[in-house]
Amino acid sequence: MSYYGSFVYFLSIITIVLLSISNCESTPLDDYVRSVDSHFNWSLIRTYEEPDYKLYILNFTSQKWLDDTFSSRSIWWHYLCITVPNKLIRPNTAFLFMDQGSNNDGIPQPQNDFVALTSMFGVGSGSISVDLQDIPNGPIRFMADPTNTSRSGDAAIAWTWKAFTDNSSNGDVLLNLPMTKAAYRAMDAVQQFTDKQGIIVPKKFVVAGTSKRGGATWLTAAVDNERVIGAIPIVMDLLKIQFVRWFNQIKFPLFTLYYFKQIEFTSYV
Numbered sequence: 033m034s035y036y037g038s039f040v041y042f043l044s045i046i047t048i049v050l051l052s053i054s055n056c057e058s059t060p061l062d063d064y065v066r067s068v069d070s071h072f073n074w075s076l077i078r079t080y081e082e083p084d085y086k087l088y089i090l091n092f093t094s095q096k097w098l099d100d101t102f103s104s105r106s107i108w109w110h111y112l113c114i115t116v117p118n119k120l121i122r123p124n125t126a127f128l129f130m131d132q133g134s135n136n137d138g139i140p141q142p143q144n145d146f147v148a149l150t151s152m153f154g155v156g157s158g159s160i161s162v163d164l165q166d167i168p169n170g171p172i173r174f175m176a177d178p179t180n181t182s183r184s185g186d187a188a189i190a191w192t193w194k195a196f197t198d199n200s201s202n203g204d205v206l207l208n209l210p211m212t213k214a215a216y217r218a219m220d221a222v223q224q225f226t227d228k229q230g231i232i233v234p235k236k237f238v239v240a241g242t243s244k245r246g247g248a249t250w251l252t253a254a255v256d257n258e259r260v261i262g263a264i265p266i267v268m269d270l271l272k273i274q275f276v277r278w279f280n281q282i283k284f285p286l287f288t289l290y291y292f293k294q295i296e297f298t299s300y301v
């Protein structure tokens with residue numbers, strides 16, 4: 033084989049290997065998060081001019097999650113609060129905080145706890161700072177739930193894990209997927225919004241969140257290692273715990289896991 037021939041041969045092998053690696057690396061989470069959704073949308077609904085920054089409140093629709101036959105919350109829309117400090121000295125990287133709440137609560141105000149906190153962070157660091165609210169969207173009622181209960185946060189997550197364990201044919205039922213997609217699409221919305229406003233578009237993000245949003249912080253970093261350069265999961269690090277043993281020993285309602293016990297998910301493990 034000529035030098036050129038073996039070079040081409042070598043390149044083809046590398047290409048095939050790379051293609052198969054990238055195929056293997058695409059998880060159901062990647063597929064869900066990256067799939068195009070025509071419901072993605074945002075619009076500016078309020079602007080607050082504060083002494084040191086402007087606070088823009090967007091109505092941001094991140095996705096349609098399954099449909100109305102599964103839950104009462106198929107369309108996920110969020111308040112997306114974007115702080116742009118007057119002194120934007122670090123314009124290339126933005127901070128994205130995944131926040132809780134319900135979009136039933138009304139339009140956010142600058143003095144609300146986590147809005148104010150992210151604004152302070154933005155002004156202090158001289159970077160765009162974003163509070164993404166209503167993760168997960170709730171409260172949710174699940175159509176297959178005989179008790180017709182309105183569930184928020186961990187109660188909703190527990191329900192979807194039970195639904196997935198009962199019928200694993202559709203991985204998209206896991207609430208962790210739309211939570212991650214909301215953060216991923218929020219970065220798109222922030223980039224589109226800043227571009228439209230003539231503000232320097234942040235290319236990179238540092239993402240953070242507490243509790244189940246700490247989990248979503250890990251997942252967001254895992255699905256987008258181009259834009260996410262830092263992740264701050266504010267949650268107990270239980271990745272290496274002997275979960276099954278620990279879970280079965282729980283005899284009392286321990287905050288998050290209370291909801292898993294309540295629907296008897298604990299009997300599955």
Ligand SMILES: *[C@@H]1O[C@H](CO)[C@@H](O)[C@H](O)[C@H]1NC(C)=O
Pocket residue numbers: 070071072073074075
């Ligand atoms: C996006 O939002 C705008 C403003 O609310 C609305 O006019 C438009 O129809 C929406 N587009 C989609 C695809 O939902």
Ligand SMILES: *[C@@H]1O[C@H](CO)[C@@H](O)[C@H](O)[C@H]1NC(C)=O
Pocket residue numbers: 077091092093107109
């Ligand atoms: C935000 O957008 C959603 C989806 O289009 C809509 O149902 C909701 O009423 C809007 N809320 C506000 C406050 O504009």
Ligand SMILES: *[C@@H]1O[C@H](CO)[C@@H](O)[C@H](O)[C@H]1NC(C)=O
Pocket residue numbers: 173180
């Ligand atoms: C479930 O609860 C909702 C809201 O409380 C109510 O509108 C609906 O009719 C209830 N559905 C059933 C089947 O009871």
Ligand SMILES: *[C@@H]1O[C@H](CO)[C@@H](O)[C@H](O)[C@H]1NC(C)=O
Pocket residue numbers: 199201202
């Ligand atoms: C499992 O879910 C799929 C849809 O995701 C449905 O078509 C199928 O009938 C379900 N199986 C059972 C046993 O409920």
